[in-house]
Amino acid sequence: MSEKILKKEDYEEPCCPLSAPGHVKSIPTGRVIDKLDEYLSRNDYASAERHLRYWLAEAECGNDMRGKLTVLNEQIGLYRKTGKREECFRTIDEAMTLVFALGMDNTVTLGTTLINAATGYKAFNEAEKAIPLYQKAQDVYESVLEPDDSRLGALYNNMALAYMETEKYESAEELFEKALSIMSKQPHGEGEMAITYLNLADCASQKLGLTESEDIVNEYLDTAEKLLDTPDLPRDGNHAFVCEKCAPTFGYYGFFMAEKKFAERAREIYERS
Helix, strand or coil, X not given: CCCCCCCHHHCCCCCCCCCCCCCXXXXXXXXXXXHHHHHHHCCCXXXXXXXXXXXXXXXXXXXXXXXXXXXXXXHHHHHHHCXXXXXXXXXXXXXXXXXXXXXXXXXXXXXXXHHHHHHHHHHCCCHHHHHHHHHHHHHHHHHHCCCCCHHHHHHHHHHHHHHHHCCCHHHHXXXXXXXXXXXXXXXXXXXXXXXXXXXXXXXXXXXXXXXXXXXXXXXXXXXXXXXXXXXXXXXXXXXXXXXXXXXXXXXXXXXXXXXXXHHXXXXXXXXXX
16 A cells, blocks of 8 residues: 655645654754744744644654654643643643654653643643653653753752642642752743742642741742843743743732733733744
């Protein structure tokens, strides 16, 4: 049987088997991600989704399974951001099947895929499913990455949030502190540190209650605000995303001026993009 050649009209529902024979035609993953970042910097999620669908089909048609895995990982993050639960879970299943089929045991790629899968589950209130995946990712990352690698910091932060959702507050606090230690050593790591301090505020509030935790929470929020206002922090798309993400937390705890400041800053950056 000859291999089916997909036409553009087939791209919405591509069908290229994993075991398809023939030459591998690699997709330009660097350019794919750069273009995706451009769409995300403008909050253009519809274009981002079309972009990833197109390159998923190209990877399948070219038998580029590593490229396909890269696209699947990006799709998990996009579906998480856009609240598409079923699409996210379906993509997680496909990515996890593929990463093991490719024999990527104890690699950064496996760790990254595990983290993306776990974060996808956590985003849709499935923390119990997420934690074992985070733990496996921790084993992989700690064995293959340098101790101060920023990817470890991101893992600890996300893993801590899953522990918070399951009321394991002490474990969450330990991981947040480990994340802060790593992020403090990164160039322009202030944005990620600010997110972590806001997460610590939420952790304290949930653990102790709003009244008992008020002083601790205020201290964490003051620190987060100063970090986001760091003078040499680039005011780019990533900073806009961080400000947009942080603003509601400031408002929740009564820091209304900070909430307004960071929401307006995010909007201004997006409008310039």
